[in-house]
Amino acid sequence: RSPKPEKIITLVPCFVSISLFDNNLLCHPHNIITSTMKILCALLLSISHYSSAFQSPRRFTPNNANIRAPSRLTAESNDDESPSSSIGIMDVPPTPSDSPPQSKAQSTIPTEIIPSPTLPFPQEHAVLGSTHLHPLPRDMKAIPSLRDAYLSDTHPVESPEELGRGHFLFLDWRKAWYTYGQCDKSLSREECDRRKREGSLIVDPLTGEADYDVEEIEGELPEDLVGILYRNGPGKFGIDGDRVAHILDADGLVLRLEFRDPNNGAEGQSGRLHFTSRFVETEGFKEESETKYFTKRGTFGTAPRGLRSIFGEPKRNGLNFDPEPKPSILSRMAANAFQVDIKNTANTQVIAFGGKVLALWEAGMPHRLDPVTLETIGVDPLTNPNMKPGKLPVATMPSIPTEFQPSILGGEAHTAHPKMCPRTNHLVGWTWAQQSADGSMLVTFTEYEPDGFTEAASETHVMEGVALAPHDMVLTEHAILLKVNALTMDQAAFLSGVKGPAECLGMDGRAPVRVFAFPRPTLSKEDRQKFPSYVVKDVPACFSIHFSHGYEDETTGNIVSYFSGWPPNDSKTFLGAWGGFAPDYHQIPPTFLWRMEIDPVTQQCVDLRVSPGSENMCIEHPVVHPNFATRQATYAYAQCCNAVGDSSAPMGYARLRLDGSATPQTHLKPGEKNEEVDVYWIGSRRFAGEPLVVPKKNCNLDREEDAYLLGLVYDAVKDRSALMIFDLENELKAGPVATIWLKSALPHGLHGCFSPDSFVRTSCFC
Numbered sequence: 001r002s003p004k005p006e007k008i009i010t011l012v013p014c015f016v017s018i019s020l021f022d023n024n025l026l027c028h029p030h031n032i033i034t035s036t037m038k039i040l041c042a043l044l045l046s047i048s049h050y051s052s053a054f055q056s057p058r059r060f061t062p063n064n065a066n067i068r069a070p071s072r073l074t075a076e077s078n079d080d081e082s083p084s085s086s087i088g089i090m091d092v093p094p095t096p097s098d099s100p101p102q103s104k105a106q107s108t109i110p111t112e113i114i115p116s117p118t119l120p121f122p123q124e125h126a127v128l129g130s131t132h133l134h135p136l137p138r139d140m141k142a143i144p145s146l147r148d149a150y151l152s153d154t155h156p157v158e159s160p161e162e163l164g165r166g167h168f169l170f171l172d173w174r175k176a177w178y179t180y181g182q183c184d185k186s187l188s189r190e191e192c193d194r195r196k197r198e199g200s201l202i203v204d205p206l207t208g209e210a211d212y213d214v215e216e217i218e219g220e221l222p223e224d225l226v227g228i229l230y231r232n233g234p235g236k237f238g239i240d241g242d243r244v245a246h247i248l249d250a251d252g253l254v255l256r257l258e259f260r261d262p263n264n265g266a267e268g269q270s271g272r273l274h275f276t277s278r279f280v281e282t283e284g285f286k287e288e289s290e291t292k293y294f295t296k297r298g299t300f301g302t303a304p305r306g307l308r309s310i311f312g313e314p315k316r317n318g319l320n321f322d323p324e325p326k327p328s329i330l331s332r333m334a335a336n337a338f339q340v341d342i343k344n345t346a347n348t349q350v351i352a353f354g355g356k357v358l359a360l361w362e363a364g365m366p367h368r369l370d371p372v373t374l375e376t377i378g379v380d381p382l383t384n385p386n387m388k389p390g391k392l393p394v395a396t397m398p399s400i401p402t403e404f405q406p407s408i409l410g411g412e413a414h415t416a417h418p419k420m421c422p423r424t425n426h427l428v429g430w431t432w433a434q435q436s437a438d439g440s441m442l443v444t445f446t447e448y449e450p451d452g453f454t455e456a457a458s459e460t461h462v463m464e465g466v467a468l469a470p471h472d473m474v475l476t477e478h479a480i481l482l483k484v485n486a487l488t489m490d491q492a493a494f495l496s497g498v499k500g501p502a503e504c505l506g507m508d509g510r511a512p513v514r515v516f517a518f519p520r521p522t523l524s525k526e527d528r529q530k531f532p533s534y535v536v537k538d539v540p541a542c543f544s545i546h547f548s549h550g551y552e553d554e555t556t557g558n559i560v561s562y563f564s565g566w567p568p569n570d571s572k573t574f575l576g577a578w579g580g581f582a583p584d585y586h587q588i589p590p591t592f593l594w595r596m597e598i599d600p601v602t603q604q605c606v607d608l609r610v611s612p613g614s615e616n617m618c619i620e621h622p623v624v625h626p627n628f629a630t631r632q633a634t635y636a637y638a639q640c641c642n643a644v645g646d647s648s649a650p651m652g653y654a655r656l657r658l659d660g661s662a663t664p665q666t667h668l669k670p671g672e673k674n675e676e677v678d679v680y681w682i683g684s685r686r687f688a689g690e691p692l693v694v695p696k697k698n699c700n701l702d703r704e705e706d707a708y709l710l711g712l713v714y715d716a717v718k719d720r721s722a723l724m725i726f727d728l729e730n731e732l733k734a735g736p737v738a739t740i741w742l743k744s745a746l747p748h749g750l751h752g753c754f755s756p757d758s759f760v761r762t763s764c765f766c
Helices: 005-021 030-048 050-054 144-152 170-175 189-198 283-291 329-336 491-495
Strands: 210-213 216-219 227-236 251-259 273-279 349-353 356-360 367-369 376-379 427-435 440-448 455-463 479-484 487-489 505-507 513-519 534-539 543-552 559-566 592-599 604-610 618-623 635-642 652-657 678-681 686-695 707-715 720-727 738-741 752-755
Touching: 227 349, 227 356, 227 686, 251 356, 455 513, 479 543, 479 559, 513 592, 534 604, 543 618, 543 635, 559 618, 592 618, 618 652, 618 686, 635 686, 652 686, 686 752
Parallel strands: 349 752
Antiparallel strands: 210 273, 216 738, 227 251, 227 752, 251 273, 349 356, 356 367, 367 376, 427 440, 440 455, 479 513, 487 505, 513 534, 543 559, 559 592, 592 604, 618 635, 635 652, 652 678, 686 707, 707 720, 720 738
């Protein structure tokens, strides 16, 4: 409910008094400016947004409609214009004629979900998940096999023709994003310990701790799969019943699955596998666990509230229910204006290298974990003295004397996506810091040796006109590439506290982009003449997400890379549809595998297109055999959403042929199925996590097929997760050789690695 008028009136003097005494004003002169700006911001925005405090109740979409709400939905207004097919290499496929895109005037008209008489609901979530080609919720009766499976609580019997079309149940997809341990509200430490003793608690909901031998295995566990699988991702979706506003603001959950060597004492299949998990206990995690409130701003919109005596308490609907609507603008401003220290959730990647296990997040410091217990040791600066706790990745301002510099400036942040070089066994990572004075970015590339995590070489460059750090990188034998998407940031909305940093990003899906190329730090002076630094301008519009690999073509000398990304589109927000309770795919452009080729001589992009043969394959998280990370590969592997050019939840694994080894399928139209790709569809009530290619023990590393593909899967019927193992000597469509069932469900995760031994000297990444 909106604040009462008298509370708005009393807000201003409260805000003034709070601003004057926060941040140790007398000890830090620069805070005079900050506090003054807070006061002015409060006064101006309280006037300009006065009417917003009394806005009408928020309309609900499938992502924020509570299961207890009425059966009538309204779609929120969309500022995006309808897609045009006349611009760009490949546009987002238009919505088919049976589901025309809604205009702005139509977008707020309520959409009635009419349940079939045979279905025991109305329930807003018991519908088919919306997709790009089917943006409106559809009744289950549109897909009888899924409707019948829902009624009988079983998996549907699906023909090959039905699979791969992107049909799924929205309520199943929501369950894939339940908090780990599925404890809706916090238990006391005493209650958790009591349930553990009784054996009724598999996962400790306070710490995420689970520790057990895995006993349920379907198929035959390969004897030459030996090592440790680590994986990271959002796992704790709030605090004390108050769910985060965005899934990517959740605290990191790291798991460890050890495959013991059968020749070293492991008896039987069940004796070979041991599972461990824990939340990453960052400073923000510990603060919130103590206070039971959000204490730091999240990247994607989760944030503290204003004074509870004025703005009220959170509703705490439960961590497995929709997050409540955002507080009023004044509440957000009062708590977050000029609070630029964003919570490090450590929820994106986990790597094992140089004897360390590190949980990574792309806008802060790595967190070091115990390689066996996964207990959090603390932040780790690696070898970079500029990575310090409490420091923002913003360079100091040269025009301001040192004594007047804000104390929080001068830090650097580490990427969540370092790369492994198979030739040198170096870990190649990079840190970044914004230069607010000229709008550029400092990037420092560092190569590390696997023995003791020592630095082999390091080098700093300036990326002019880049205000936002790229998400991923390309590594080749001699070069590093960073592709910069067309994003801008609304600084005023961020500094005022009204929005989180990612919410302030504006995206131009039809603007040309740039690629920055740099020599690797270990490159000799002679090789640097062939691989200098340069910028490729006017690369055709295409939003890149994750790179599978890159290499230097032996014939042309060009640099070729592959990545998952969006076609030219009219979306204006960055990852906006990933908010709410779970990703809503009707707002997300379909994601394809793209091939980009750059001529380092002319410094131009000479080719950018969907990888031939993979047309209409909606995929994400592409990977290759780790020994081909900087070489030309024959195959890429990815989690697959569908084969009809739609945008939907991931429900399979695909093997995609590269570099002319597949027949182009350019004749396919949106909605038509690509039947030429090797795919294993896991079923419409299961969801596929990111794949990882792991070489077999003592294998020939030059054979891409001499490896296994590992993929974590959530089964909505069993409400449990499993690890599927595919032998790449076979076609994927032949199915997994083994399926390892865990004792509980895991939230849909992100990235991970596999280390061949317990010394975690090195690993392969996804």
